[in-house]
Amino acid sequence: MSRIPAAKRRRISLPQDDSSASLPPKNYKSNLISNAAKWNLEQGYEQRPRKLKAKQRENRKLPIKTTEGWVEQKIAPEEEKEEDDDSGSFLGSGSGVEEDPEPEEEVLEEKPKVSQRQQIIEAKEELARIASLVNEDPEEHIGALRTLAQIAASANITVRKLALATQVAIYKDLIPGYRIRPLSEDTQNEKLSKEVRKLRNFEQKLVSSYQAYVKELGKLAKASGSGASEEVTSLATVAISCACTLLLAVPHFNFRGDLLRIMIDKLSGKRVDGDFVKCRETLETLFQNDEDGNASLDAVTMLTKMMKAKEYSFDESVLNTFLCLRLLSEFSSKASYNSVDKPTDQQYHGKKIKEKRDWRTKKQRKLLKENKAIEKEMKEADASVSHEERDRMQAETLKMVFVTYFRILKARSDKLMGAVLEGLARYAHLINQDFFGDILEALRDLISRAEASVNADVDDESEDDEDKVSQRYATRESLLCIITAFALLQGQDGATAASTLKLDLGFFITHLYRTLHPVSLNPDIELSSRSLHLPDPHTPEAHTQNAATNKINVQTTIVLLIRSLSSVLLPATALRAVPPLRIAAFCKQLMTVSLHLPEKSCVAMLGLLNTVTKTHGRKISALWNTEERRGDGVFDALKAEIEGSNPFAGTVWEGEILRRHFCPAVREAVAGIEKNIMEAR
Incomplete structure (x- = not known):
């Protein structure tokens, strides 16, 4: 078999590829300049499609010259993938519908979620850090109070409670022992030293932050109600507790009226719970610890306005707070609902004895004068309250208390009658003779009304439980009036009052004599006004009855009868x-x-x-x-x-x-x- 000859190899020139064809000729620059006038620049823009799909987008990148020739740049593969995804969707750019902002939603979802427990731990650390900074240098870190206010606005209820409690502790340490007055325009433009200006800025920032905090406490305390959730109610409880703490700790500082308003708004409600008892005990403690009488005057003024606005429909324990006022033991003058008896100074009409003066040198007299001036400045710096100012405050407070008692007597409020009569008996030594006559007339009207109601029940011969209860209350009310009348007389100068006002207690004695037989036949004579409906000791209402300040309504009928008989047969003072x-x-x-x-x-x-x-x-x-x-x-x-x-x-x-x-x-x-x-x- 013959051998096939091999193919003859020929030298073939390399084909001219795109890269070599794209090489510019030597006369490229001269041809470009000569043909530039013939270009139709608008034709290319006109023939360009209005909307290009993702795959048909024009490559606007310039070619790059390499060793192999000019090479066009390709579109990045990531962009092609995104464009392919967009073009493949039914809401793509070719469909004519606007695309949803999906990337923004993905960014919001990617935020890290922190558990509530971790939030509480971080908040505790942050609150502790801020508190330590403020305690170290209050003037330098006074701006941290705003940060605390922002933390107190958190969505986490536990964090808000912690922030409110932290602010109370910080303000108790920062608040000075004096009241900060607002700066006027003239005062702000004064030229001051650097230290004084720094102190003023600190005080103004402190007052503004404290004001915002007190307003926030007021809003949170009002949020609680019958339809509020448990979280809102618990937050309101913390806010009321913080307000009570501030009122007792810094009663002299600014915005005391706002704190008192929180207390009184809670006391004006009909619901008696733990917050109600907390506010009432706070007012009692404030009355007992108030030395100058200024805070007590503000509290009594707001209480009397609230009682009048409520038409004397409130819990009697609120009225018993008046028995904790310090003027019961400190005030010496007598007053009524419209005037106060001023003490008359005894004038000495005889010849004054010339005092023996010690001989002093000129230097000693000058030194003594300087010492007196220094003592006067020290008294003003210590803010010592004068007896005249305190007596004036207590006199105004006493008048408002008597106004409230007398209005309740006129309004014939059955629920408050026991508290009013006990209050009048306790304040008997501070009632002047003019007011004494009006009270006796009111007591006579009460006894006449009680006697008429008892006679009406007897005539009707009704055996309903409500009639029996009303008869029992009418008997107790008449006994309370008799006890109060004799207690008032014991607090007065009996001989002078009887001769001046021509007072006659025969009406009360005769009524007591007539009620002996009906009272002895009462089967509930050994029960008090609350014995038949005692509350459950496990409920919050069981702790609202304060026997220490409400003695007269927890006494049984037989005790009231014996007290009345003792006043008639065994008077403490020799009235007659x-x-x-x-x-x-x-x-x-x-x-x-x-x-x-x-x-x-x-x-x-x-x-x-x-x-x-x-x-x-x-x-x-x-x-x-x-x-x-x-x-x-x-x-x-x-x-x-x-x-x-x-x-x-x-x-x-x-x-x-x-x-x-x-x-x-x-x-x-x-x-x-x-x-x-x-x-x-």
Whole structure:
């Protein structure tokens, strides 16, 4: 087989590729300049498509010269991928619909999420850092108070509570012991030294930050209500607690009225809870610790306005806060709802004795004068309160208290009557004679109204529970009026008041005598006004009844009756001599009443009779001896008047029955009464 010859190799020139064709000729520059006038520049722009797809985009990059020739730049692959994605979607650029801002949404979602626990930890560290900086140099880092206010506006409730509590601690340390007054325009333009100007700037920034903080506390405290959530209610509780702390810590500083308004707004509500009790105790502590009387005057003024606006429909514990005022023990003058008695200085009309003066040199007199000036400046710097200013404040406060008491008496508020009568009894030594007559007239009207209501219930012969309760309250109200009337007289100069105003307490004594039999037949005589509806001890309302300041409404009816009888038969001051006829009539009735009383009440009543017989034994000894009658006729136990009952025409036969009582204490009390009568003879 023959061998096939190999193909002949020829030398072939390289084909002219695009890169070599793209090389510019030698006369490229001269041809470009000569043909430039023939170019149609607008034709290329006109033939260009209006909207290019992603793949048909024009490559605007210039060619690059390499060793192989001129090379055109290609579009970056990342951009092509994005363009392909956009062109492939149904909302691409070719569809004519605007694209959604998807990149912005992705940026928002990529933010790191911090848990609430981590937020609280970071907030604690930041609050501690800011507090330490402010305590180290307050004037330098006073601007950190704004940062605290921003943290207090956080969305996390726990962080807000921590920020509010931190601000309280910082302000307690920063607030000075004086009140900062606002700067006027003239004061701001004064030329001051660098230190004084720095101090003024610090004070103004402190006041402005403190004002914003107090306003924020007020907003948070008002946010709580019946329809509020638990988070809002807990935040309001923290805000009220912070306000109470500031009011007690810095009562002299600016914006005290705003803090008091937070307290009184809470006390004006009908809901009694822990925040209510906190505000009430704060006011009581403020009244007890107030030395100059300025804060007490502001608080009492706002309280009286609130009571009038509420038409005296509020909890009686708010009214009992007046019993914590320091003027009860410090104020010496007497006042009413419109005036205050000024003390008269005794003038010495005789010849003045010339004082013996010590001889001093000119230098000593000059030194003494300088020392007096220094002492005067020191007193002003210490802000010591003068007695005249304090008395003026307390006098204004006392007038407002009496205005409130008298208006409630006129309004006939049943819920507040016990608190008002106890308050008048406590303030008896500070009431002047003009106001005393008005109070007695109001008490007479109350007793007449109570007696009329009891008679109406008896005539109707209704056995409803509401009628029985109203009758029981009317009896207690009349007893309270009698106790208050005699307590007021004990606080006055009885002889002078009786001769000047012609006061007659016979109305109260007669009413007490008429109510002895109905009260003795009351089955609830050993129960107080609240014994029939005691609250659950586990509820917050159980802690709102303060027995220390509300003594008169927690006392039972028998206690009130014995207090009234003690005021009539055993007066503390010698207002007038008790006539034998009155003592005999009351003793005869009380012995009869003791037969119907329960065991404890009977023992208490016989104890009172034991004291009466020891004091007035000679006047009434004839009642225990049938052979020593002083009067003729018959004893009438149902007589309304004391003088017409003819007590000396009867005898105390009830002692023979009480001597055989089942209780040993009653038998011993009867034996003690008879022993006093035998000794009096």
